[in-house]
Amino acid sequence: MRGKAIFVGLSLLVVLTGCWDRKELDRVSLVTGLALEISEDDAFSLTIEAINASELNDQMSEGMTPTITYELQGLTMAELLKKMNMGITRELNFSHTRTLIVDEKVAKEGLSKFLHFLEKGGQFRNDFQIIVARGVKATDIITTTYPIEKVPSMKMYEQFTTIEENWGGYPQSALTDFVFALTSPGRHPVAAAVTIRGDPSKGHNVDDNRELDLNALIEYDGMAMFHKDRLVGFLSVEETRNYMWTQDLDQTTATAPCGELGYFALQVYNSHTKVTANYEKGVPNFTVRIIIEGDIHDNQCADGLDEISTYEKYQKLMKEQLEEKVKSTITLVQEKYGVDVFGFGEHLSKQQYKKFKELKDNWDEEFKRAKINVDATVYIRRDGMRTKSFIEQVDE
Known part of the structure; x- marks a missing residue:
């Protein structure tokens, strides 16, 4: 009887694995946005937007930037994301990624080679929004601050949600929607487009948020249309x-x-x-x-x-x-x-x-x-x- 009890107890221990894969919050950086561009030597440039959590807490804030950005150049998404710790100390966590901002030039050359990794890998959720930067650099989008919502990617995500609920003029451009249209023989993909009203170079400083009239503001700017995975034009x-x-x-x-x-x-x-x-x-x-x-x-x-x-x-x-x-x-x-x-x-x-x-x-x-x-x-x-x-x- 005693042996049977020991056997049952040991069997239960097998399923009690505990938090074997846990990550302490002070050891990870939450990535909320990605910006994809083409660099001067025709390689690809990826910029990540990571949350500076202490600046989102009013009691702990020291007046520094609420997000941190880091840029690397490479040939594939996998390479770029794995090399990010060349400049970022903490392990990157992509479970809270809300936006992928792509430059017009990247979109015209095709997005499949980038989306394949994001859709197939287990690091990303499939509900982040694919957004085309219209007339401005993709990195300018995720580095433009806003006084009410301090994280640019979260600002855009909330902005699009509100537009969809109140006005209805926003095309769903989540990864799943884009891939579904891409693989459908009777439909081509679409994505939201954004631009910056004002001077993009003046939106990177948190001091600009103290101005009554913001020097740079991210605005929804219609819809990007694709032929398969290549950008062909915009609607207002x-x-x-x-x-x-x-x-x-x-x-x-x-x-x-x-x-x-x-x-x-x-x-x-x-x-x-x-x-x-x-x-x-x-x-x-x-x-x-x-x-x-x-x-x-x-x-x-x-x-x-x-x-x-x-x-x-x-x-x-x-x-x-x-x-x-x-x-x-x-x-x-x-x-x-x-x-x-x-x-x-x-x-x-x-x-x-x-x-x-x-x-x-x-x-x-x-x-x-x-x-x-x-x-x-x-x-x-x-x-x-x-x-x-x-x-x-x-x-x-």
């Missing part, structure tokens, strides 16, 4: 929101003219997009059906919001505005860039697989000549303001 912020309507945008604020000099705004709280695909007379045909519900949140015209005719008028105006804007962005991408970033090929594959199988090897050419219609249905449920606008009363 407004065009990106038009693109998002085709991706089943959830909520946003939409504006349409209600008179010669005035506009009204609709707070959209429910939206659904459905794409129907067909192949007729040798041409791909698609219809993008958008249904939205919302409340009037702003009105610059003197129309009475207590009259049914006003709601009917505004529904028609918003429908026309939405159809025109979404259609114009689709046409722009078809004619200027010729890459199906909308996923129309995916819809054709799901609805007419045999036909898409015949076309998939030459899908971009088919996309360029596809006939795409946009049909919007708008429901204005109520007035989110006063029933009788003071503008209406003034005009009386």
Whole structure:
């Protein structure tokens, strides 16, 4: 009996491995952002952004920089990341990495060779955002400070989350989304784009955060479009929101003219997009059906919001505005860039697989000549303001 008890006890010890792989916090540096560029000798330059944890605590802060950056040049991501301790004392931990900022030149040459290591390795989570630095250096992005959110990569991550929740004009560009689109025969990848408003050279100093008007500010600047893994062009912020309507945008604020000099705004709280695909007379045909519900949140015209005719008028105006804007962005991408970033090929594959199988090897050419219609249905449920606008009363 005693032997059996000893055997059971020893067996339990096997599963009690303890914290064999633990790392003390004072022995690791949390990396929150990466910046990838091409150096002068055509090698690759990787800059890491690591948290200086003591500066994030108001009681321990000594007024120093909240992040530390370090740059190395090399030929592969694996080489660069393993060599970082040439200048960084602590072991690097990438579990909290939020952004990968890539230079335009790197993006134009292709991202697959870098993303393969990041996607395959176990050091990184697959939800970090891939972002293209538009018109500025990638290293300037992760070294531009901000007084409210002291870590640049965390600032961008929170900024994009807020944009997505409040305005809806942000394209999801996490590693998983990018790789999924990259391996899909009916869609090309997209990524968010950022730039710096002001002088990038003046954003590296924490003393700049004491200025009322910041000398440098990271701004969301639309969407980067890729052909496979190579950058081909950008959409503006407004065009990106038009693109998002085709991706089943959830909520946003939409504006349409209600008179010669005035506009009204609709707070959209429910939206659904459905794409129907067909192949007729040798041409791909698609219809993008958008249904939205919302409340009037702003009105610059003197129309009475207590009259049914006003709601009917505004529904028609918003429908026309939405159809025109979404259609114009689709046409722009078809004619200027010729890459199906909308996923129309995916819809054709799901609805007419045999036909898409015949076309998939030459899908971009088919996309360029596809006939795409946009049909919007708008429901204005109520007035989110006063029933009788003071503008209406003034005009009386």
